[in-house]
Each structure stands twice: as C-alpha cells, then as structure tokens.
Amino acid sequence: EDQVTQSPEALRLQEGESSSLNCSYTVSGLRGLFWYRQDPGKGPEFLFTLYSAGEEKEKERLKATLTKKESFLHITAPKPEDSATYLCAVGGGYGGSQGNLIFGKGTKLSVKP
Amino acid sequence: DTGVSQNPRHKITKRGQNVTFRCDPISEHNRLYWYRQTLGQGPEFLTYFQNEAQLEKSRLLSDRFSAERPKGSFSTLEIQRTEQGDSAMYLCASSLVGTGTGEQFFGPGTRLTVL
Secondary structure (H helix, E strand, O other): OOEEEEEOOEEEEEOOOOEEEEEEEEOOOOOOEEEEEEOOOOOOEEEEEEOOOOOEEEEOOEEEEEOOOEEEEEEOOOOHHHOEEEEEEEEOOOOOOOOOEEEOOOEEEEEEO | OOOOEEEOOEEEEOOOOOEEEEEEOOOOOOEEEEEEEOOOOOOEEEEEEEOOEEEEEOOOOOOOEEEEOHHHOOEEEEEOOOOHHHOEEEEEEEEOOOOOOOOOEEOOOEEEEEO
C-alpha cells in the first residue's frame, strides 16, 4: 500500500536557524512527489513537484530534493512568515494515470523572531 | 482571482440533515478532486472527475456521499444523513492533465461541523 511518512511532526526554529523536513515514501510507481504549504484554516498551497531521484527545486528560502526513498524540504534562514504546516504527497492512481494524491500528516513549523 | 473557489466556507448542521458543497475549479482545468481533512491529518482523497466523468472513488466515500460534475465545470459534493464523524474540512482541487504539468491546486475548503 502506498504510504507517506513525514518527520518531525512539529519543529520549532529561531529566525535564521536553517533546518530540514523529511518525507519518506513507499509507492508502487512514483508519479510525482509534491510539497504543499498549509496555513491554519486554509487550503494547501502548491510549492514543488519532483519526479525523479536527484531532482532539486528552489523557491526563495525553500529547497526540495528527492531520492529513491525520501524527499527533504530544506529551509534556509527561515523567517516567522515561514511558519505553517508543510505537507508532502505522492501521486497515486492506477494504470499509470496520476489520480489522487496520498498525503503525509505534515510537519508543523514554527519560526520564532 | 482565478483560483479554485468553494462555497460555503463554513457549514454547521444537525446530525441527520443533508448538506451540499460547491466547487468551482480553475477554468481551463479538466480534472477536479475532492478531499477530506480532519485536524492533525493530511488531506484524504475522496473522488475525482475528468471533465464530467467520475473516474475514481475512495473507500472513504460511503453510500451517503455523492459527487457530480455536470457539463465538466463546477462540482457538487452532497452528504446525506450527516453524522458527527463527517465533521471535517472538505477540500476541492483542480488540475490540467494532458497539456499541463498535472499539479493539483486547492481551494480554501468548506469546514463542516455536525452537531
């Protein structure tokens, strides 16, 4: 069964203190690894898609990387406005089609000034 | 704003009542998805449409749940005879497959509270 596990569940950082969030996955055939940001009471906001091991993508202070078994979301010199829950998901579906996303439980990031 | 919109944003109902939610996807997107999210969990897939065809349904989608996407535009999700366990955030997402990159973009959600 396809599964996504994120760690840690919660992470508290001081402003400027860099760190990484982990997403490990087991899936029969990877159809994309997706990172989203979710603020309280809102829908997830798309950040990145990664398709193959070794791929990296960056956006401002965020950098996502992918291996065959896990993905990391690196946060460099975070600011309080980076505080949110970060969700990782893999593409599911059958017959090669990208249907539903299978999400992890998320990592709740708090950045203190 | 041309993002995904959902209405209503909040719904409070009594157990046993029927409720209906609406989702308007990004206009050029051909796929529309429904997810449910409870506190502390990631979104869980319910069903998805490609144009007007419902292609996949999760085991989570009991007989009390029905979704439609007439004419391949907006979609509705109806829950009949609501139960307290139905209390959750219901999220809609849309994507463009075929000519697009397939990323799913989410709406703000409808928060359902069943008393």
